[in-house]
Amino acid sequence: SYELTQPPSVSVSPGQTARITCSGDALPKYAYWYQQKPGQAPVLVIYKDNERPSGIPERFSGSRSGPTVTLTISPVQAEDEADYYCQSGYRSATFYVFGTGTKVTVL
Amino acid sequence: QVQLVESGGGVVQPGRSLRLSCAASGFTFSNFGMHWVRQAPGKGLEWVTVISYDGNNQYYADSVKGRFTISRDNSKNTLYLQMNNLRAEDTAVYYCAKQGYGDLSFDYWGQGTLVTVSS
Numbered sequence: 437s438y439e440l441t442q443p444p445s446v447s448v449s450p451g452q453t454a455r456i457t458c459s460g461d462a463l464p465k466y467a468y469w470y471q472q473k474p475g476q477a478p479v480l481v482i483y484k485d486n487e488r489p490s491g492i493p494e495r496f497s498g499s500r501s502g503p504t505v506t507l508t509i510s511p512v513q514a515e516d517e518a519d520y521y522c523q524s525g526y527r528s529a530t531f532y533v534f535g536t537g538t539k540v541t542v543l
Numbered sequence: 544q545v546q547l548v549e550s551g552g553g554v555v556q557p558g559r560s561l562r563l564s565c566a567a568s569g570f571t572f573s574n575f576g577m578h579w580v581r582q583a584p585g586k587g588l589e590w591v592t593v594i595s596y597d598g599n600n601q602y603y604a605d606s607v608k609g610r611f612t613i614s615r616d617n618s619k620n621t622l623y624l625q626m627n628n629l630r631a632e633d634t635a636v637y638y639c640a641k642q643g644y645g646d647l648s649f650d651y652w653g654q655g656t657l658v659t660v661s662s
Contacts, residue, residue: 466646470649477638477652477654478588478638478652479652480649480650483646484646489650521587521588523588523590523648523649529593529647530602531602531604532578532590532593532647533590534589535587537587
């Protein structure tokens with residue numbers, strides 16, 4: 437089975453930088469990132485590793501290094517407190533996996 | 544603007560069936576693959592199933608294979624999820640999601656509908 441591993445939690449002060457990693461044994465060509473606030477549906481914040489959908493602030497960025505992709509939020513704002521999930525697709529887009537999720541707390 | 548509105552959730556006994564619907568608007572529904580994603584209370588996101596833009600191909604997570612069926616009616620801009628032989632572990636908020644243009648993302652999501660499987 438495929439697994440994407442994220443740290444359970446990240447704490448950061450306003451104005452600082454939050455980095456969330458996502459790693460898997462067979463991370464496909466592209467990864468995607470979602471933000472989910474309590475009681476709300478997820479929102480796509482990064483696609484194809486490092487592209488930002490329209491309407492997503494520039495402080496959100498993505499990168500890849502080998503088997504690890506990273507979501508960076510800089511500078512962090514109070515409104516960025518949320519759960520974040522990475523995601524990718526496998527087996528020629530017949531199977532999809534979400535990461536374990538990371539709770540970002542803004543101190 | 545893109546809108547996805549789920550309906551059909553509720554409380555159901557183990558072993559029974561339920562059908563969810565997702566009404567789509569604001570985009571050409573027949574051009575995009577569509578997904579169901581679920582989230583158990585207090586847990587992470589779990590991909591459930593996908594259907595191709597024309598309805599000819601469907602794929603499922605192992606946890607629901609043989610029990611759930613995804614379908615679509617492009618004339619009605621509506622996505623469905625037929626859930627049979629429901630189990631307690633199927634309790635979750637079920638989201639429908641639109642596949643991204645030219646990639647494997649979920650670029651728009653509905654607000655979700657809660658399914659509770661309990662006796």
